[in-house]
């Protein structure tokens with residue numbers, strides 16, 4: 554369990570019972586209105602809350618937000634999810650597929666527009682980093698609008714990446 558100024562972290566391992574919460578923290582950074590954002594590791598996430606969060610950002614054009622079954626599959630089959638909530642509302646999420654020891658693929662990183670540039674995205678990624686083994690690398694495909702973000706927070710560009718889009722087959 555961890556207590557950080559401005560944020561509250563709740564850790565929940567799936568199947569381990571109700572989450573244990575840390576002490577409330579209030580944030581008054583740079584004179585902004587106080588926020589009490591709660592971070593949770595692997596909570597249950599409603600697909601409708603997930604879709605609403607994505608729809609509030611430019612990422613809506615790049616995810617199948619109108620196909621609820623597919624969105625549900627994306628949530629259900631992720632094995633590491635960190636959420637940020639404010640007064641119970643989902644305001645941020647990192648959705649990750651990982652083996653915990655070699656690679657953690659960050660499939661979604663989203664912060665609601667009203668809370669962007671206040672450290673929430675960085676904190677979600679720190680929780681991802683802290684949830685996998687030290688030897689595990691983080692990997693992702695950046696959306697065009699976030700291309701400048703990742704180098705700014707310490708990621709380096711990887712030119713060895715290759716993608717087979719869903720509409721392509723392996724060549725004979």
Ligand SMILES: CC(C)(COP(=O)(O)OP(=O)(O)OC[C@H]1O[C@@H](n2cnc3c(N)ncnc32)[C@H](O)[C@@H]1OP(=O)(O)O)[C@@H](O)C(=O)NCCC(=O)NCCS
Nearest residue numbers: 610662663664669670671672673674675695696699701702
């Ligand atoms: C990209 C995103 C997750 C960043 O989250 P955030 O909470 O706004 O970012 P943070 O507050 O952690 O920002 C940390 C630093 O990066 C900077 N930053 C934030 N967004 C940035 C961007 N798009 N480009 C460059 N720098 C950015 C911040 O100004 C801050 O700088 P500082 O530490 O020098 O003050 C958020 O803007 C978002 O959800 N965007 C829409 C969805 C999206 O495109 N997701 C990415 C998919 S790959």
